[in-house]
Amino acid sequence: xxxxxxxxxxxxxxxxxxxxxxxxxxxxxxxxxxxxxxxxxxxxxxxxxxxxxxxxxxxxxxxxxxxxxxxxxxxxxxxxxxxxxxxxxxxxxxxxxxxxxxxxxxxxxxxxxxxxxxxxxxxxxxxxxxxxxxxxxxxxxxxxxxxxxxxxxxxxxxxxxxxxxxxxxxxxxxxxxxxxxxxxxxxxxxxxxxxxxxxxxxxxxxxxxxxxxxxxxxxxxxxxxxxxxxxxxxxxxxxxxxxxxxxxxxxxxxxxxxxxxxxxxxxxxxxxxxxxxxxxxxxxxxxxxxxxxxxxxxxxxxxxxxxxxxxxxxxxxxxxxxxxxxxxxxxxxxxxxxxxxxxxxxxxxxxxxxxxxxxxxxxxxxxxx
Amino acid sequence: xxxxxxxxxxxxxxxxxxxxxxxxxxxxxxxxxxxxxxxxxxxxxxxxxxxxxxxxxxxxxxxxxxxxxxxxxxxxxxxxxxxxxxxxxxxxxxxxxxxxxxxxxxxxxxxxxxxxxxxxxxxxxxxxxxxxxxxxxxxxxxxxxxxxxxxxxxxxxxxxxxxxxxxxxxxxxxxxxxxxxxxxxxxxxxxxxxxxxxxxxxxxxxxxxxxxxxxxxxxxxxxxxxxxxxxxxxx
Numbered sequence: 096x097x098x099x100x101x102x103x104x105x106x107x108x109x110x111x112x113x114x115x116x117x118x119x120x121x122x123x124x125x126x127x128x129x130x131x132x133x134x135x136x137x138x139x140x141x142x143x144x145x146x147x148x149x150x151x152x153x154x155x156x157x158x159x160x161x162x163x164x165x166x167x168x169x170x171x172x173x174x175x176x177x178x179x180x181x182x183x184x185x186x187x188x189x190x191x192x193x194x195x196x197x198x199x200x201x202x203x204x205x206x207x208x209x210x211x212x213x214x215x216x217x218x219x220x221x222x223x224x225x226x227x228x229x230x231x232x233x234x235x236x237x238x239x240x241x242x243x244x245x246x247x248x249x250x251x252x253x254x255x256x257x258x259x260x261x262x263x264x265x266x267x268x269x270x271x272x273x274x275x276x277x278x279x280x281x282x283x284x285x286x287x288x289x290x291x292x293x294x295x296x297x298x299x300x301x302x303x304x305x306x307x308x309x310x311x312x313x314x315x316x317x318x319x320x321x322x323x324x325x326x327x328x329x330x331x332x333x334x335x336x337x338x339x340x341x342x343x344x345x346x347x348x349x350x351x352x353x354x355x356x357x358x359x360x361x362x363x364x365x366x367x368x369x370x371x372x373x374x375x376x377x378x379x380x381x382x383x384x385x386x387x388x389x390x391x392x393x394x395x396x397x398x399x400x401x402x403x404x405x406x407x408x409x410x411x412x413x414x415x416x417x418x419x420x421x422x423x424x425x426x427x428x429x430x431x432x433x434x435x436x437x438x439x440x441x442x443x444x445x446x447x448x449x450x451x452x453x454x455x456x457x458x459x460x461x462x463x464x
Numbered sequence: 465x466x467x468x469x470x471x472x473x474x475x476x477x478x479x480x481x482x483x484x485x486x487x488x489x490x491x492x493x494x495x496x497x498x499x500x501x502x503x504x505x506x507x508x509x510x511x512x513x514x515x516x517x518x519x520x521x522x523x524x525x526x527x528x529x530x531x532x533x534x535x536x537x538x539x540x541x542x543x544x545x546x547x548x549x550x551x552x553x554x555x556x557x558x559x560x561x562x563x564x565x566x567x568x569x570x571x572x573x574x575x576x577x578x579x580x581x582x583x584x585x586x587x588x589x590x591x592x593x594x595x596x597x598x599x600x601x602x603x604x605x606x607x608x609x610x611x612x613x614x615x616x617x618x619x620x621x622x623x624x625x626x627x628x629x630x631x632x633x634x635x636x637x638x639x640x641x642x643x644x645x646x647x648x649x650x651x652x653x654x655x656x657x658x659x660x661x662x663x664x665x666x667x668x669x670x671x672x673x674x675x676x677x678x679x680x681x682x683x684x685x686x687x688x689x690x691x692x693x694x695x696x697x698x699x
Binding site: 107 | 552556561567568572576583
């Protein structure tokens with residue numbers, strides 16, 4: 096108890112300094128948690144686009160971005176005829192812009208595509224999709240920011256399109272996107288094929304055989320199961336690395352704050368540490384006291400940071416402009432990793448101060464005023 | 465007389481012995497101790513007088529293992545203090561320190577300050593509390609155990625420091641001008657307490673002091689100057 100009190104006493108003694116250190120760790124934890132969760136959510140959403148009623152993605156081998164992938168138009172039909180395949184849907188991804196919105200995701204799909212079949216149609220009729228290449232269907236958020244309703248004509252990119260339907264999906268990219276008939280999209284983006292083909296198998300156990308079949312029949316294409324795709328797609332890797340790097344930088348800054356605080360803490364307690372030494376405290380006990388203090392700072396910071404992060408994500412999720420783009424569901428493993436990183440940062444920040452405290456000589460320190 | 469030996473007929477076994485102890489600072493430019501010889505027996509009370517800077521505190525620090533001599537030997541309870549010796553054991557169980565300034569931790573209560581040596585030594589909590597209450601009773605501090613240090617008088621603080629020094633039942637109590645910052649009456653109270661505790665607990669008391677009136681009341685009175693210890697002839 097007294098040992099714990101010695102640790103907590105110093106935190107109470109310099110409340111402002113302790114508060115600033117805790118805030119530093121808290122904001123680092125909140126930043127890491129928020130950035131990683133948002134980006135993982137975004138990755139999850141993009142993965143969900145591809146895995147909508149399918150389990151395999153087929154695209155051009157060795158492309159860095161699916162927007163640059165071009166799967167020949169004939170492949171979708173050939174793949175669909177394979178006995179193991181339930182259905183194969185070509186999807187063409189593109190980015191277009193309108194007057195006030197520089198980035199609008201565009202999906203070129205067939206009327207049979209799961210996105211069209213399974214979405215909630217707020218206006219318009221599904222059977223009309225694909226009848227005319229000048230027709231588009233908007234996600235509900237896209238309809239909002241384009242001020243469009245069924246029957247409107249909306250300028251998108253270098254063309255103007257007739258809105259025949261508005262649909263609602265849980266996915267932010269889809270809900271803020273434009274759905275064109277595949278042929279219209281091919282014409283719009285000057286492509287003769289599609290970006291990917293999403294494939295649903297009759298039996299999931301045939302996945303390995305199907306991939307081997309594709310490898311043999313189409314050497315320039317690659318087929319990946321959804322989970323494989325999420326783990327191997329270079330854009331996702333870059334996004335994940337960026338998220339952890341940004342969060343890591345935040346934690347390093349927090350750790351430097353802890354180091355600064357702990358150094359000051361040791362300097363202002365030199366006499367006290369000397370007293371403890373004279374009374375038989377060992378180097379290990381002195382170091383444990385300093386590391387205990389920094390662990391307390393890091394623990395408080397982690398708890399506050401988790402709370403701030405959760406509140407921030409909840410708030411972002413409910414900002415109308417971000418509706419559907421932020422997936423605020425936090426994974427327990429991520430929370431655990433972030434808390435452990437915060438604790439490690441706190442302890443790392445106190446290593447030098449602890450080593451300094453261990454070197455304090457009682458005889459000299461007792462003369463210290 | 466250079467080299468002070470205790471009178472074996474007057475006291476028990478030796479608990480502290482220094483043989484030709486040298487200590488200097490600034491790479492030898494300031495020689496503080498120049499071959500000090502000294503012996504103390506169990507239960508003896510010894511006063512060490514001398515002008516400021518003569519090396520009294522340095523000698524106490526060496527005896528307590530807080531500093532190391534440049535030359536000579538120091539033996540505590542039959543074991544030489546050197547770099548191979550477990551100095552922590554020495555500090556925890558064999559010597560207790562009382563300084564001129566009480567050196568208590570202000571944010572802790574009187575009782576908590578006294579318990580610090582037991583925390584360091586990992587003493588059983590129940591035994592530590594029993595010892596605390598015993599010493600608090602002896603020093604008249606029982607009613608103050610839960611009080612913060614700021615609320616104690618100078619005498620109470622120094623009595624607390626004495627309690628703390630005795631918590632782990634050391635065999636030697638090293639007191640560096642323990643009454644130096646107290647008024648006359650309080651000095652008398654604290655000094656008498658030190659003598660009583662030394663007598664009752666069988667502790668060897670080595671006290672550096674400027675107060676010759678108090679010093680003459682110890683079993684032995686030693687003078688220190690020019691880096692050596694002298695025992696004045698009785699008047």
